[in-house]
Amino acid sequence: MTVLLALLVAPSGASAITAxxxxxxxxxxxxxxxLYKIILAISVVIFLAxxxxxxxxxxxxxxxxxxxxxxxxxxxRSEIGWAIGATVLVAVLAALTFIKLxxxxxxxxxxxxxxxxxxxxxxxxxxxxxxxxxxxxxTQMVVPSDTVVVLKIQSTDVIHSWWIPALGGKTDAxxxxxxxxxxxxxxxxxxxxxxxNGQSAQLGGRQFANMLASVRVLTPAAYAVWLAKQTxxxxxxxxxxxxxxxKLTQDGQIPNLSPAP
Amino acid sequence: MSATSQTGNNGLPxxxxxxxxxxxxxxxxxxxxxxxxxxxxxxxxxxxAFGFFIVGGTExxxxxxxxxxxxxxxxxxxxxxxxxxxxxxxxMFLFLTPMVIGLANYILPxxxxxxxxxxxxxxxxxxxxxxxxxxxxxATLLFTPxxxxxxxxxxxxxxxxxxxxxxxxxxxxxxxxxxxxxxxSINFIATSIxxxxxxxxxxxxxxxxWTILAYAGLTIVALPVAAGAASMLLFDRNFGTxxxxxxxxGSPLLWQDLFWFFGQPQSYMALLPAFxxxxxxxxxxxxxxxxxxxxxxxxxxxxxxxxxxxxxSRMFTTGGSNTLNGIFMITTLLVFVPTVSIIFSWxxxxxxxxxxxxxxxxxxAGFVSVFVFGTLTGLFLxxxxxxxxxxxxxxxxxxxxxxxxxxxxxxxxxxLHYWYPKLSGRLVSESLAKVAFWLIFAGFNIxxxxxxxxxxxxxxxRIYEYSTTSGWGAESLISTVGSVLLSIGILIAAVNFIRSxxxxxxxxxxxxxxxxxxxxxxxxxxEHNFDVVPTVHSVEPMRDxxxxxxxxxxxx
Numbered sequence: 001m002t003v004l005l006a007l008l009v010a011p012s013g014a015s016a017i018t019a020x021x022x023x024x025x026x027x028x029x030x031x032x033x034x035l036y037k038i039i040l041a042i043s044v045v046i047f048l049a050x051x052x053x054x055x056x057x058x059x060x061x062x063x064x065x066x067x068x069x070x071x072x073x074x075x076x077r078s079e080i081g082w083a084i085g086a087t088v089l090v091a092v093l094a095a096l097t098f099i100k101l102x103x104x105x106x107x108x109x110x111x112x113x114x115x116x117x118x119x120x121x122x123x124x125x126x127x128x129x130x131x132x133x134x135x136x137x138x139t140q141m142v143v144p145s146d147t148v149v150v151l152k153i154q155s156t157d158v159i160h161s162w163w164i165p166a167l168g169g170k171t172d173a174x175x176x177x178x179x180x181x182x183x184x185x186x187x188x189x190x191x192x193x194x195x196x197n198g199q200s201a202q203l204g205g206r207q208f209a210n211m212l213a214s215v216r217v218l219t220p221a222a223y224a225v226w227l228a229k230q231t232x233x234x235x236x237x238x239x240x241x242x243x244x245x246x247k248l249t250q251d252g253q254i255p256n257l258s259p260a261p
Numbered sequence: 262m263s264a265t266s267q268t269g270n271n272g273l274p275x276x277x278x279x280x281x282x283x284x285x286x287x288x289x290x291x292x293x294x295x296x297x298x299x300x301x302x303x304x305x306x307x308x309x310a311f312g313f314f315i316v317g318g319t320e321x322x323x324x325x326x327x328x329x330x331x332x333x334x335x336x337x338x339x340x341x342x343x344x345x346x347x348x349x350x351x352x353m354f355l356f357l358t359p360m361v362i363g364l365a366n367y368i369l370p371x372x373x374x375x376x377x378x379x380x381x382x383x384x385x386x387x388x389x390x391x392x393x394x395x396x397x398x399x400a401t402l403l404f405t406p407x408x409x410x411x412x413x414x415x416x417x418x419x420x421x422x423x424x425x426x427x428x429x430x431x432x433x434x435x436x437x438x439x440x441x442x443x444x445x446s447i448n449f450i451a452t453s454i455x456x457x458x459x460x461x462x463x464x465x466x467x468x469x470x471w472t473i474l475a476y477a478g479l480t481i482v483a484l485p486v487a488a489g490a491a492s493m494l495l496f497d498r499n500f501g502t503x504x505x506x507x508x509x510x511g512s513p514l515l516w517q518d519l520f521w522f523f524g525q526p527q528s529y530m531a532l533l534p535a536f537x538x539x540x541x542x543x544x545x546x547x548x549x550x551x552x553x554x555x556x557x558x559x560x561x562x563x564x565x566x567x568x569x570x571x572x573x574s575r576m577f578t579t580g581g582s583n584t585l586n587g588i589f590m591i592t593t594l595l596v597f598v599p600t601v602s603i604i605f606s607w608x609x610x611x612x613x614x615x616x617x618x619x620x621x622x623x624x625x626a627g628f629v630s631v632f633v634f635g636t637l638t639g640l641f642l643x644x645x646x647x648x649x650x651x652x653x654x655x656x657x658x659x660x661x662x663x664x665x666x667x668x669x670x671x672x673x674x675x676x677l678h679y680w681y682p683k684l685s686g687r688l689v690s691e692s693l694a695k696v697a698f699w700l701i702f703a704g705f706n707i708x709x710x711x712x713x714x715x716x717x718x719x720x721x722x723r724i725y726e727y728s729t730t731s732g733w734g735a736e737s738l739i740s741t742v743g744s745v746l747l748s749i750g751i752l753i754a755a756v757n758f759i760r761s762x763x764x765x766x767x768x769x770x771x772x773x774x775x776x777x778x779x780x781x782x783x784x785x786x787x788e789h790n791f792d793v794v795p796t797v798h799s800v801e802p803m804r805d806x807x808x809x810x811x812x813x814x815x816x817x
Contacts, residue, residue, distance in 0.1 A: 018718040050604065121422075171580055
């Protein structure tokens with residue numbers, strides 16, 4: 001109990017203890033952290049009161065100190081009182097949740113891009129568009145700042161869970177389903193952009209610990225440059241691949257299977 | 262005593278004697294396998310479950326050693342996944358449930374004033390099914406143990422991604438121990454309905470017996486659903502069906518719904534008997550009658566009912582509708598209401614008591630202090646947007662251990678220390694028990710408190726390694742040190758049990774001045790439990806009997 005109290009009361013700066021989930025990368029993560037802090041404040045008060053009462057009783061009413069037991073019984077009145085108190089508390093928590101929910105769950109209006117996120121053992125793939133020639137990256141997603149980024153999340157094998165803590169909560173990647181979440185990151189401080197790290201949170205097999213993910217946030221202008229470069233490079237690579245295949249087909253080394261990109 | 266006592270109808274029980282022919286060594290050996298005595302079955306359950314507790318705890322320490330430092334290579338990734346799967350499965354199905362069943366087998370008929378259980382042979386069958394389940398799981402050590410976690414989510418647990426027969430053996434374990442729990446539950450309910458002592462109306466049934474009834478009722482309602490799901494997984498893996506295979510029209514989420522319909526109440530099933538034990542222990546060692554018992558019984562039954570509506574709280578991150586998430590949030594939060602009532606009842610029981618800090622009391626009070634923390638941190642997981650941040654992280658591991666594992670460690674150790682004199686006829690060494698308790702209490706909090714922080718800092722549960730840049734090293738090391746302390750404490754408690762079995766001081770029938778009928782009979786009780794079953798006049802019959810003896814011996 002002393003340990004519990006000491007750790008709980010200790011100022012968070014004085015130790016490595018983290019008492020609040022990460023936020024700062026997106027308004028939905030910030031809203032979750034605010035909701036969390038409200039529950040934390042209520043819990044700390046209840047915790048201190050209950051543990052305080054418990055410790056006091058344990059120290060004060062010892063038979064070895066000559067205490068004599070006085071019969072106590074829980075009257076219907078106190079039982080109903082506790083029930084009302086607890087119900088009011090959970091009703092307040094539920095109400096606060098529903099008040100905060102739109103700022104967490106609803107995709108905000110404004111400039112929006114969609115990134116398709118595909119999880120598989122043990123890597124994340126990000127596709128910037130819906131065609132076969134759309135640019136894509138693995139492990140690191142690149143997005144523009146001050147833009148709503150909607151993620152369409154899928155899996156090709158087992159269940160994974162998309163999670164970048166500072167950008168909001170988890171969304172599972174479930175084979176056969178498409179799930180969705182969003183974030184909107186602030187303007188980066190440096191030209192290389194801001195980096196937000198995370199990793200899959202759902203057990204996906206032996207190397208699940210290394211299914212890392214990160215999001216690099218660039219200014220919209222830098223993002224446009226990056227995307228154009230990716231598109232051009234992919235186009236060049238596709239062309240090179242097509243030319244090589246065409247040559248090999250003409251030489252009769254491989255059968256002609258695929259149409260031109 | 263006066264002549265009236267021979268009539269046996271003035272409240273004082275009549276004493277009769279019986280002779281039992283001693284058994285030969287051969288008869289004793291045969292009877293070890295064929296016994297239908299609920300006390301011997303209970304001892305088999307308790308002893309075997311405690312053995313699995315040590316095994317599951319060893320697995321946990323190995324997991325913690327791997328996580329003690331960043332980029333550790335002590336344990337390979339496949340062995341790590343096998344270890345946490347075995348740890349979770351062992352603790353849930355081979356320790357927690359069978360320990361509850363063992364205690365109930367032993368204590369429930371004694372508390373009710375019954376001479377046996379309603380279905381003694383079913384009680385015996387339940388033990389051998391449980392043992393078969395344990396052997397089925399640990400036989401996988403000879404080839405490849407399961408590695409999809411104790412929750413076995415498909416598609417990871419499907420034949421494609423878990424081709425080893427280890428996963429099939431996990432299903433055999435689930436079905437065998439499930440059948441054992443189901444049969445035991447039927448036996449407990451039938452015994453409680455038909456075999457209570459004369460005068461023991463339902464309102465005079467002790468709180469531990471009520472919590473066992475709640476456990477049994479939940480098992481009968483919830484377990485068959487998950488047993489069906491496990492059978493479907495077995496069919497998917499071996500006979501080409503596709504219940505959970507999304508590439509052939511199945512749904513992986515179907516497993517989660519069916520499994521958690523049982524799995525979420527399973528957490529409460531393990532906790533409710535701990536509530537009953539803690540209530541009885543606090544009352545006895547605070548010198549109180551059970552003035553708070555009815556309130557606690559009501560709350561326990563309410564929790565049992567509500568827990569059947571909370572399974573969706575384990576699926577908040579699966580992308581379902583927020584209306585449904587909201588409903589499951591409210592049902593999960595509602596469990597908080599009776600839980601508050603129970604905690605406050607315990608506090609009012611301790612208030613103005615005359616507390617004797619014997620070992621069972623320490624464990625019970627330790628449970629209360631830890632469980633309060635677990636309950637409050639559970640609020641965060643019930644609020645679904647907050648759960649989106651916390652789900653699948655070390656925060657969940659920590660909260661699970663602060664509630665369910667607290668019930669298992671503190672609640673069941675309180676029970677074992679409380680009823681040890683009844684089982685063995687002897688007392689444990691109190692000084693050793695206190696050393697063990699403080700090591701366990703400190704070790705438990707050091708191990709799991711920092712895991713809340715790790716989860717908030719982004720550490721997923723079940724990862725086998727993390728990088729030095731993650732910033733999780735210091736807290737992970739603290740947690741590992743704590744788990745070693747916790748293990749040392751539990752080993753000391755185990756040594757204490759073993760040593761006291763032959764060396765402990767003789768306990769006599771009622772070493773704690775208990776309130777309930779199991780303390781009326783000798784320790785250990787004879788095969789027929791009671792020479793005479795007293796008539797019950799209240800919820801604490803031993804108080805009445807002591808008062809009656811005091812009255813008649815002073816001649817008032």
